[in-house]
Amino acid sequence: MKLKRFAGSLTFLFALAIAAPASVASDKTDVVDAVRRYVDNLDPDKLQTALAMCDSQVSIIDEFPPHEWHGPTACADWWKGLLAYNDKSGVTDGNATLV
Secondary structure (H helix, E strand, O other), rough: OHHHHHHHHHHHHHHHHHHHHHHHHHHHHHHHHHHHHHHHOOOOOOOOHHHHOOOOOOEEEOOOOOOOOOOOOHHHHHHHHHHHHHHHOOOOOOOOOOO
């Protein structure tokens, strides 16, 4: 009886170990796809589409100050911050590659 319980537990743990990476990969793919859709709409003519995609729970982290934005206005605040940072830093070609 103990052997059956051990075998059952081992099978369960093995199934968890196999399933976990697949769900993590799916989550990562979902996040990357959402970010790509957002970035594709960061053209001034499509900006309202990008801002409408943002959820009230969104958090953004980037390399320019203040480095993080949270909440319902995070996307709009990030966009304003990016434009101000680029203007202050003399960045004229704001193209970046998302990797």
